[in-house]
Amino acid sequence: MHRIGYLLADGFQIMALGTQAVFEFANATVSEPFYSVENFSTAGGQVTSSLGMTLGTRRPGPRDLIDTWMVIGVTDPVASRPAPEELAFLRDTAPRARRIAGLCTGGFVLAEAGLLAGRRATTHWAFARDMRQRHPDIEVEEDRIFIVDGAVWTSAGMTAAFDLALAMVERDLGAAVARSVAHKLVMHQRRSGGQSQHSEMLDLSPKSDRIQHALNYARQHLSEPLTVDALAQSANLSPRQFSRAFMQETGKSPAKAVEGLRLEAARLMIEQSRHPLEVVARETGFRDRRHLREAFLRGFGVPPQAVRREARGGAELAER
The missing domain is CATH 3.40.50.880 (Class I glutamine amidotransferase (GATase) domain)
Structure with a gap:
């Protein structure tokens, strides 16, 4: 016992x-x-x-x-x-x-x-x-x-x-x-220790429906370029109005927020699937595997391969 x-x-x-x-x-x-x-x-x-x-x-x-x-x-x-x-x-x-x-x-x-x-x-x-x-x-x-x-x-x-x-x-x-x-216990899945506590969408928490709609649009179209013009159009604002409102409501530039959403999506794909990193990069809007690696090092301080190793080590309880 x-x-x-x-x-x-x-x-x-x-x-x-x-x-x-x-x-x-x-x-x-x-x-x-x-x-x-x-x-x-x-x-x-x-x-x-x-x-x-x-x-x-x-x-x-x-x-x-x-x-x-x-x-x-x-x-x-x-x-x-x-x-x-x-x-x-x-x-x-x-x-x-x-x-x-x-x-x-x-x-x-x-x-x-x-x-x-x-x-x-x-x-x-x-x-x-x-x-x-x-x-x-x-x-x-x-x-x-x-x-x-x-x-x-x-x-x-x-x-x-x-x-x-x-x-x-x-x-x-x-x-x-x-x-x-x-x-x-009706738990959706067992999360490995390396998974993030945070949601990028929750961290941004915009105040207006227009900016929220633009963020939802971005999350649903991560594999596309997602320029300021495209995001502004989804919010029915001019690019200048959109950029100003976005910064005021989220504290981040549209480009920085989009990268955060892409990183979050890429990390989830890496943790929960066996897709090659080239596929992960393409599906989440990074140019290629190298661009994905650079973003991971900048955002998480580790390369995507390390995140995958830690996620697979979830069966060993995220120990190094």
Whole structure:
């Protein structure tokens, strides 16, 4: 039996608790239960969630040999720091566990305990800069769904914790069981750790319908030239009016935004398909494979081949 302990503190983010369903359905998939799951807190007793719901917990004892610790964070890790006794407990217990995970902002708890020093880690994108500033000894990669660095796992915000939990099931019980669990939970697919937290369309978030329409047009015609004239025409504006309005509403030039959309589309094709890079480049509007590589180095800091290797390594949980 693989024992999983969820470590909670007052104000814990309630969505992360839902990841227990991943282990529940993993047990239902295999011939006999593989996981046992229990909720703990350093003091034991009732703990109050971010929503105000109370949950009973148990104080861990010396005989509690937990294989995996799942540390849940709070809604705002900058305003609320973990208690000293929680940090002391983690420093003491982490070396004895098979692995330890910080779900969403739970990564801040691991960081405060010193468990992420010298490691790669991720967290909710809204707090990644705070983690980087507060803990310069951590290699924070905010554009990741989850990261596995040795025995320490960290996930991005909110639903990304489900991807991390499913990746644990894949490691423990194999890809077939993980696929079955994802199907039962109606998860669209298991996202590999290297996938982006962000959507370029959400980041741009234009205020007017005209600019939004132009962005939708661009995303649907990425293989075409997409000049300012073409985009302006789709928005029923003159090129000069369009360029000015686009910059005001998105903070980017049309050319920069289009490149971002192309990069996002190319990255998804690389991660989710086996198309040759020449095909990816052609379908997403890059001149050729070399142009695609230059854009990837500029946008992601790595060549497209590295993204493909990491995506294929998703079955090995995005480890380098």
